[in-house]
Amino acid sequence: MDFFLSRYRHLTVLLIVITAQLVLIAYQVKTSTDIPLIRVWAVTAVTPVETALEFVRRYTWGFVEDYFVLLGVRSKNEKLLRENGQLKIENNYLKAELSTADRARALSVFQSRAPSKTVAARVIGDGTGANSKVVFVDRGSSSGVESGMAVVTPDGIVGKVVDAYPTSSLVMLITDPTFAAGVVSQKNRVHGTLKGQGHAECLVDYVQNEEQVEVGEWFYTSGDDRIFPKGFPVGQVTAAPNGKTFKEIYVSPSGMQGGVEEVLIVLQAVHQEVPGGEIASPAYSILPAPPDAAAAQTPQGAPQPGALATDADRLRAIYKDVGIAQKHTYGVGPPGTKPPDFTKIPTIHGVLPPGAAGQPLPGAANAAAMAQSAQPPQKAPAAASTKPKPSLPPSSGARDSARAPDTDDEPASVAREGQQEDRPSAPAASKAAPAVVPRPRASSGSPNAGTAGAPAHANPGPAANRPLMNQ
Amino acid sequence: MTEYTERLLTETPRKHAADRFRLVWLVVIPLVAVLSQVYVPRFIPFLSYLELPLLITVHFALSRGGPIGALFYGMFIGLVQDSLSHQPIGMYGIVKTLVGYFAASVSMRFDVQNPVVTFILAFFFYFFHQFFYWVLSRALLGETLAFDAQQTVIFGLLNAAVALPLFRILDKLRVGS
Numbered sequence: 001m002d003f004f005l006s007r008y009r010h011l012t013v014l015l016i017v018i019t020a021q022l023v024l025i026a027y028q029v030k031t032s033t034d035i036p037l038i039r040v041w042a043v044t045a046v047t048p049v050e051t052a053l054e055f056v057r058r059y060t061w062g063f064v065e066d067y068f069v070l071l072g073v074r075s076k077n078e079k080l081l082r083e084n085g086q087l088k089i090e091n092n093y094l095k096a097e098l099s100t101a102d103r104a105r106a107l108s109v110f111q112s113r114a115p116s117k118t119v120a121a122r123v124i125g126d127g128t129g130a131n132s133k134v135v136f137v138d139r140g141s142s143s144g145v146e147s148g149m150a151v152v153t154p155d156g157i158v159g160k161v162v163d164a165y166p167t168s169s170l171v172m173l174i175t176d177p178t179f180a181a182g183v184v185s186q187k188n189r190v191h192g193t194l195k196g197q198g199h200a201e202c203l204v205d206y207v208q209n210e211e212q213v214e215v216g217e218w219f220y221t222s223g224d225d226r227i228f229p230k231g232f233p234v235g236q237v238t239a240a241p242n243g244k245t246f247k248e249i250y251v252s253p254s255g256m257q258g259g260v261e262e263v264l265i266v267l268q269a270v271h272q273e274v275p276g277g278e279i280a281s282p283a284y285s286i287l288p289a290p291p292d293a294a295a296a297q298t299p300q301g302a303p304q305p306g307a308l309a310t311d312a313d314r315l316r317a318i319y320k321d322v323g324i325a326q327k328h329t330y331g332v333g334p335p336g337t338k339p340p341d342f343t344k345i346p347t348i349h350g351v352l353p354p355g356a357a358g359q360p361l362p363g364a365a366n367a368a369a370m371a372q373s374a375q376p377p378q379k380a381p382a383a384a385s386t387k388p389k390p391s392l393p394p395s396s397g398a399r400d401s402a403r404a405p406d407t408d409d410e411p412a413s414v415a416r417e418g419q420q421e422d423r424p425s426a427p428a429a430s431k432a433a434p435a436v437v438p439r440p441r442a443s444s445g446s447p448n449a450g451t452a453g454a455p456a457h458a459n460p461g462p463a464a465n466r467p468l469m470n471q
Numbered sequence: 472m473t474e475y476t477e478r479l480l481t482e483t484p485r486k487h488a489a490d491r492f493r494l495v496w497l498v499v500i501p502l503v504a505v506l507s508q509v510y511v512p513r514f515i516p517f518l519s520y521l522e523l524p525l526l527i528t529v530h531f532a533l534s535r536g537g538p539i540g541a542l543f544y545g546m547f548i549g550l551v552q553d554s555l556s557h558q559p560i561g562m563y564g565i566v567k568t569l570v571g572y573f574a575a576s577v578s579m580r581f582d583v584q585n586p587v588v589t590f591i592l593a594f595f596f597y598f599f600h601q602f603f604y605w606v607l608s609r610a611l612l613g614e615t616l617a618f619d620a621q622q623t624v625i626f627g628l629l630n631a632a633v634a635l636p637l638f639r640i641l642d643k644l645r646v647g648s
Contacts, residue, residue, distance in 0.1 A: 010538040014572045017546055021561035021568065025611055028559040035560050042554030049502065050510055057514075 103262050110154035110264070116229055117268035118152070119143050123261050124168065133176040133196065135159075139265055140167045148227055150266040156233040156255030157181065157221060158263050173260070174202055174234075174253055182224030183234050183251075186274060188212050191222055192249065194234060200256075201238060204249035209242040219251055220274045231272030496644050501527050501548045509555055520626045522597060524548045526634050528567050529596050530641050532574030533583040545571025559612070566604045570596050586635055593634035597627040 028034065104120075111118050119139055127134030139145050141164045149161040151171045159179065163170040172179055179196035183204055190211045192204040204219060217237045223230030235251040242248075319342075323330055328340040504523035512519035528548050532541035549567030553560040574596055581588050601623045608614040 010542075010572070010576075013539050014542055014568065017542055017568050018565055021546070021565045022611075025559045025561040025565075028561075029612065038550060038560050039554045042551050045502065046506060046509070046551075046555060049506055053506065053510060 100261070106154050107262050107264060114264075115270040115272060116266045117270075118264040118266050119145065121145075121151075121169070121263050121265050123171075123263065127170060133159075133173040133179075133198065134162065135171050135173065135260065136168050137171055137263060137265070138168055140165045140169050142166050143265075144267050145169045145265050150228045150232075150269060151263050152228075152232055152266060153255045153260070153263055155257060156235060156253060157228055158253075158255045158260055160227050161265060169265070171263070173256065175199065175256065180225070181228050181234075182222040183219040184222035184230075184274060185213055185237075186218040186220060187214065189274075191224065192219075194219070194251065201250045201252055202235065204237075204251055205246060207247040207249055209245070209247055211247065213237060213240045213247060213249055215240055219249075223271050227269075229266065229269035229271050231274050233275075493644075497531075497544075500641070500644075501544075501551065505548070505551050505555065508552070520629060521633060522600065522626075522630055523637075524552055524563075525567065525570065525597060525600050526593060526630060526637055527641075528571050529574045529593060529634070530638050532571045533578040533589075533592070533638075534642070534645065535575065538572050538575040541571035541575035542568045543571075545569070562604065562607055562611070565607060566600055569603065570600055573599075589635060589638055590631045593631035594627045597630045598623055601627075 024035065107120055111120060121137035121139035121143075123135045124138045125136040127136065137151070145161055145164045147161055147164050149164075151158045151160055157174060159171045159173040159176070160181075161169045162172045174181065174194065174196055175198065176196040177198045179194075179202075181194045182191065183194045184191050188211065190207055190213055192207040195203045195205050197203055204213075207213065215237050219234040219237065221228035221230055221232040221234060233254050235253040235255075238250045238252050240247055240249045319330075319340075322328075322340050322342055322344070326340040326344070501524060504527045507523050508519075508521070511521075528541075528545045531544050532538075535541050535544070545567035546564050549562075549564035550560060552563040552567075556563070574592065577583075577592060581592075583589060583592065602618065605616055605618045608616050
């Protein structure tokens with residue numbers, strides 16, 4: 001044994017050491033436990049040195065590294081600043097382009113839907129002058145722009161053209177102190193004159209203190225000024241206190257919210273309805289027709305004598321019965337055809353018409369002439385029932401259409417019938433002849449107070465849709 | 472047998488009794504080697520292939536001469552490595568014990584001052600170290616590690632290349648007679 005140990009001493013030590021370590025590993029694997037003592041010693045011996053190394057590295061090599069890194073920081077920073085500036089500019093440009101595209105699209109949609117003929121223009125500069133609110137637009141007389149034309153946006157009116165040059169025009173904004181335009185309120189149809197004040201808000205002048213104007217109410221163009229077509233939004237009322245004589249109504253212009261960049265110049269104006277034509281306090285209300293009157297309608301549509309009807313309705317029924325009795329069809333036959341004999345008027349539903357008892361019928365000759373000259377049979381009664389209008393030249397007609405119906409010389413009844421023909425959904429006031437009960441109105445300043453039913457402003461009728469001659 | 476081969480097999484210049492490391496170096500050098508293995512790759516990842524503790528073990532075994540001292544030195548370095556790893560303590564210990572023992576045994580036969588012999592021994596022991604560690608992992612721990620011989624050969628060559636200047640530096644630290 002001694003010989004073996006002395007002869008293979010190294011190998012023996014190696015085997016012992018290896019075996020010991022194998023046992024150590026086997027123990028750790030078998031029991032799944034660690035040998036914390038050795039690890040603690042090793043880690044305790046190593047980590048302080050590691051910490052010191054890291055400290056040294058941080059303040060030596062790290063410093064040198066930072067120095068070399070920072071060498072390029074200044075130039076990189078300048079480069080990034082330049083890039084940032086360029087990106088900001090590009091971003092703002094793209095935002096502006098996007099906003100412009102949105103406005104242009106809205107403008108295009110509005111232009112295509114608006115009945116008025118317009119031309120799009122872009123504001124290219126402001127006018128000089130301390131108090132003047134004028135801008136230049138890039139459309140001039142070469143584009144058909146003339147002085148006095150209205151300038152609008154989809155949101156509302158903007159101003160009017162005061163000077164038209166070949167390639168540009170000078171537009172006076174509605175905030176200019178010398179600007180004025182006719183406006184009407186949405187609810188009560190209160191008419192007034194919009195005046196610029198030189199600042200963001202405008203004043204609606206010449207509105208009586210008795211008129212009802214609420215804060216938040218919208219004003220629309222009335223078409224009275226012959227510049228702005230009727231029905232364009234103007235703005236909302238921000239304050240409406242009473243003044244000495246007139247109300248001091250301040251309006252925030254809706255067409256200039258957020259600045260004016262793209263506008264539409266109205267080349268040919270067409271009146272529109274003022275939206276939301278519901279009247280807050282109508283002067284008259286139309287009662288429903290009595291049940292017996294509605295039931296007393298003849299199959300031909302002629303009203304009973306006791307029913308409420310106009311003279312024209314009765315005359316129309318008489319002529320119709322005359323035609324039936326004498327087998328005459330109105331509107332058929334060449335000119336010069338013998339008309340029915342209106343002296344032989346039958347008794348209609350037991351009631352003799354005026355002139356039936358041997359007396360000449362008032363206006364019978366005229367009625368016969370009207371019946372002869374009547375157009376298609378179905379339109380003849382209507383033509384006979386309406387008062388013939390004097391034929392006007394186109395220019396004067398257009399000018400009349402631009403004027404508000406309340407300033408028209410025609411009687412209110414004619415205007416009302418025109419409305420009813422134009423609006424099928426309107427109550428058949430003329431057919432059923434409802435009772436019109438006047439109701440005392442709190443404010444009687446409006447000239448529309450004398451008209452029955454909806455005011456003429458609510459529906460200007462077909463004549464109002466004709467082009468407005470720009471001044 | 473030529474004169475050169477006789478010299479390779481008989482002369483053992485590192486085996487002078489007076490050539491001794493100072494004790495402090497005996498502790499500091501393996502500590503630095505282990506530290507460099509766990510610390511340097513953090514900043515220079517491609518140096519992770521360096522097996523400095525193994526090279527230190529080989530150098531000590533070749534220069535120290537005694538197999539027992541070399542195997543204990545290898546065991547010490549291996550256990551320190553095991554302590555800083557997540558594996559059971561003793562894996563690197565066994566491998567480096569064997570490396571130390573065989574390196575010391577070889578050094579008694581060869582002239583380990585010769586750079587070629589040093590290069591070959593460094594390469595051989597690196598390959599032996601990696602292979603034996605792989606065998607132990609599979610045998611003792613049941614781990615299915617892949618042994619990439621080609622990569623091991625390349626890394627062995629690189630470690631052998633590093634061993635040449637490293638051994639020269641470590642030789643300078645020895646206390647001459």
